[in-house]
Amino acid sequence: DGGITQSPKYLFRKEGQNVTLSCEQNLNHDAMYWYRQDPGQGLRLIYYSQIVNDFQKGDIAEGYSVSREKKESFPLTVTSAQKNPTAFYLCASRRGTSEDEQFFGPGTRLTVL
Amino acid sequence: QQQVKQSPQSLIVQKGGISIINCAYENTAFDYFPWYQQFPGKGPALLIAIRPDVSEKKEGRFTISFNKSAKQFSLHIMDSQPGDSATYFCAASNNQGGKLIFGQGTELSVKP
Numbered sequence: 456d457g458g459i460t461q462s463p464k465y466l467f468r469k470e471g472q473n474v475t476l477s478c479e480q481n482l483n484h485d486a487m488y489w490y491r492q493d494p495g496q497g498l499r500l501i502y503y504s505q506i507v508n509d510f511q512k513g514d515i516a517e518g519y520s521v522s523r524e525k526k527e528s529f530p531l532t533v534t535s536a537q538k539n540p541t542a543f544y545l546c547a548s549r550r551g552t553s554e555d556e557q558f559f560g561p562g563t564r565l566t567v568l
Numbered sequence: 569q570q571q572v573k574q575s576p577q578s579l580i581v582q583k584g585g586i587s588i589i590n591c592a593y594e595n596t597a598f599d600y601f602p603w604y605q606q607f608p609g610k611g612p613a614l615l616i617a618i619r620p621d622v623s624e625k626k627e628g629r630f631t632i633s634f635n636k637s638a639k640q641f642s643l644h645i646m647d648s649q650p651g652d653s654a655t656y657f658c659a660a661s662n663n664q665g666g667k668l669i670f671g672q673g674t675e676l677s678v679k680p
Binding site for chain 2: 459488495513547549561562564
C-alpha cells in the first residue's frame with residue numbers, strides 16, 4: 456500500500472532533550488511538509504522541501520530542524536530551543552509543483568514532560 | 569494577508585440537516601482552495617477542492633461555494649450524518665511550493 460508513515464504515534468521526552476520524528480513516504484512524491492497542530496489553531500507549517508537536499512522554513516521554524524537526504528524521508532528534529540514543543544505533528548507529501556493535493560500521514564503526538 | 573479565517577469554531581447539526589462552514593481570505597493571489605476532514609487522532613484527508621475559475625463544485629453530499637469578489641468560500645454538507653462528525657479545515661494556496669495556509673478548523677457534531 457502506498458502512503459505516508461509517521462513513527463512513533465506517541466512520543467514522550469523530558470524537557471531539554473532533542474527528539475527526532477520520522478516521516479517516510481512511498482508515493483514517489485517530490486515535495487514533503489511538516490505541520491504542527493495545536494487545539495483550536497489549525498495547522499501551521501514548520502518546514503517544507505520541494506526536492507532532495509533542499510528545504511525551506513515555514514511560518515514557525517524556530518526551534519526545529521529538518522533534513523532531506525532521500526526522496527522518501529523527511530525527518531523533523533524538535534530541539535531544546537523550541538519553547539512549547541508539546542503538540543500533534545503532521546507530515547505531508549505532494550507529487551510535484553503541478554499537483555496540488557497534499558496527502559497527510561497519521562501524525563505523531565509529542566509530549567514534553 | 570496570508571491568513572484564512574474560518575467560522576464557526578464549532579457546529580452542532582441534527583442528522584439530515586445542512587452543515588455550513590465559512591472561510592474568508594485576503595490574499596488575491598490564492599488560486600487553490602481545498603477542504604480537509606480530520607477525525608480524532610488521525611491526519612487530515614482531502615475532501616473537496618476548488619479553483620477560483622468556478623463558483624461552485626459538488627461531490628456527492630459536499631459542495632464548495634466560492635465568491636471571488638467577496639474573497640469567501642464555504643463548505644455545505646447536505647443530509648449530514650453522524651459519520652460526518654469530525655473537524656473540518658479550509659485552506660488556501662498560491663502554489664508557491666505548495667504551501668497551504670489553513671483556517672482554524674470547525675468541529676462538527678451531527679446528532680442522531
